[in-house]
Amino acid sequence: MDRSAGFVSVGVGYEVRGGRARCVRKAVETIDVAILGASGYTGAELLRMLAVHPKAKIAAMTADRSAGKPIGEVFPQYGFGSQFAQSLPDLVKVAEVEDWSKYDLIFCCLPHATTQEIISGIPLETTKVVDLSADFRLSNIDTYTAWYGEHKAPYLQKEAVYGLVEHKRDEVRDARLVANPGCxxxxxxxxxxxxxxxxxxxxxxxxxxxxxxxxxxxxxxxxxxxxxxxxxxxxxxxxxxxxxxxxxxxxxxxxxxxxxxxxxxxxxxxxxxxxxxxxxxxxxxxxxxxxxxxxxxxxxxxxxxxxxxxxxxxxxxxxxxxxxxxxxxxxxxxxxxxxxxxxxxVVKGASGQAIQNMNVMMGFDETMGLEGQPFFP
CATH class of the missing domain: 3.30.360.10 (Dihydrodipicolinate Reductase; domain 2)
Structure with missing residues (x-):
């Protein structure tokens, strides 16, 4: 089974086939990613794994209550003098991010029902999104409403692909918005x-x-x-x-x-x-x-x-x-x-699966940055 398209998508354009937008790709060495809600457990785990990802550079991180702080004040394990730690930007508020199109892919690690409005303002023509909340997992709006309340961006629901890669690999490969499955x-x-x-x-x-x-x-x-x-x-x-x-x-x-x-x-x-x-x-x-x-x-x-x-x-x-x-x-x-x-x-149930989705969406080898073996003891 081929898990690498041999190129990297940077969202430079899309064409419509069969009613779904498909990406037109070009090769690049690395991509710029943003992590929204970087001060939570899933944000911390993304940092840990992206530290060894050879193709992804963390270009922005948000955490409204910790805005203005270096990540080392929130997670001391990322505050040491490594090259990775020194390359990380300070945390900012989501509202302070002025141009979403600067990022090739955004990980949304925000609470349920808060991601919808933010994603609706992201240009999916240029920037891809992996959403780790439940906001786009349920394809039926009525079902979502019954369990989570009003959906504020229902028109994006048809755009979202459910990111269980082992059973949705082809759909994820062409997706602009992926709903990362729950744990x-x-x-x-x-x-x-x-x-x-x-x-x-x-x-x-x-x-x-x-x-x-x-x-x-x-x-x-x-x-x-x-x-x-x-x-x-x-x-x-x-x-x-x-x-x-x-x-x-x-x-x-x-x-x-x-x-x-x-x-x-x-x-x-x-x-x-x-x-x-x-x-x-x-x-x-x-x-x-x-x-x-x-x-x-x-x-x-x-x-x-x-x-x-x-x-x-x-x-x-x-x-x-x-x-x-x-x-x-x-x-x-x-x-x-x-x-x-x-x-x-936190990994296969959240951040690791999100990186697996990113790898497929961007044409990277699917295992890139995820080769680490389990902790023991």
């Missing part, structure tokens, strides 16, 4: 899409028991993520009403051609990063057959892996990396199987 939906969809596509599991009986580290709640101060609230315990939250449920259902429904509903329950556990999803499915096939289907679906993918038979995925297998690791196990109940899927919520 829980990434782990769930990567495990389920191939099996639903093969009609190997029931689409009406899917239970997802998901657990996430505290970074999934963002960096803002909240009582529920204080140390004493999280340490030495775990709890379910958003029961039957978590906003990632419709995002998961959208992706699975697209594959099956029918409305899919899932039983999805997330839990907060006392660790910094990582997601583990235990997924219970009904099937007429053996767990071994399901496992083989996943192996075949992802055998050419650099970031999705099926472990040897009987080996359980751990979050430590992927911590700090852009990998998703999964496996299939027999259930004690006849006609059922258990799938376990793990990712790092």
């Amino acid at each position: 829980y939906p990434t782990a769930a969809q990567l495990a389920l899409i191939p099996l639903l596509k093969n009609k190997s599991i029931s689409s009406t009986d899917i239970i997802i028991d998901a657990k996430s580290g505290a970074t999934g709640a963002g960096r803002s101060a909240k009582v529920g993520t204080l140390f004493c609230e999280v340490s030495d315990g775990m709890h379910a939250y958003g029961i039957a009403q978590h906003r990632h449920a419709p995002e998961i259902e959208q992706g699975l429904s697209e594959v099956t051609g029918e409305d899919v509903l899932v039983n999805f329950t997330p839990h907060l556990i006392p660790m910094n990063r990582g997601i583990l999803e235990t997924i219970f499915v009904k099937t007429s096939e053996s767990p071994g057959a399901l496992r083989q289907q996943l192996i075949e679906a992802y055998e050419d993918e650099p970031f999705v892996h099926v472990l040897p038979e009987g080996v359980s995925p751990h979050t430590r297998h992927v911590r700090g990396s852009n990998h998703c690791v999964m496996n299939v196990f027999p259930d004690r109940l006849p006609g059922r199987a258990i799938i376990v899927s793990v990712i790092d919520n």
Whole structure:
């Protein structure tokens, strides 16, 4: 599978084919990127990974409450005297960015419902966008409104491409606006899409028991993520009403051609990063057959892996990396199987996947800047 177009897009023009704008590219050595909302966890992770990306230069960073500060005052780990640290611009307010067209690509790491108006002012003819919020993930405006409230740029919804690269690579390659998938939906969809596509599991009986580290709640101060609230315990939250449920259902429904509903329950556990999803499915096939289907679906993918038979995925297998690791196990109940899927919520579930999308959009090798191995211990 070809993951590199052999050139770099700088958004110099577009032509329309089949109702969608396609980019006209030219080769350049590097691109200038901006990070909006650079003071959060996803912004910090983008900085960490872009530091080793040979084709991307960070040309602007915004953080309204930290405007005017060097990034080293917000994240001391980026304040040392390295060449990378010295090259970073000071933080500014979003309103102080005067010319969006100066940047080849913008990462939007802003809270939900705040990105829409900003992106509506960005010239997508010259500047591409990877949005890490939920603002453009749901293609149905009514569904978005029901879960998030009024959408302030609905005309851009048709422009947005859902950036689950392993299943949307061609669409992402030609996109100007990519909606970076949510963390829980990434782990769930990567495990389920191939099996639903093969009609190997029931689409009406899917239970997802998901657990996430505290970074999934963002960096803002909240009582529920204080140390004493999280340490030495775990709890379910958003029961039957978590906003990632419709995002998961959208992706699975697209594959099956029918409305899919899932039983999805997330839990907060006392660790910094990582997601583990235990997924219970009904099937007429053996767990071994399901496992083989996943192996075949992802055998050419650099970031999705099926472990040897009987080996359980751990979050430590992927911590700090852009990998998703999964496996299939027999259930004690006849006609059922258990799938376990793990990712790092801040990397494959956010910033790493965003860079993967950038690489595809700009014609870079898809793994560029993402080759780092998991942290251990």
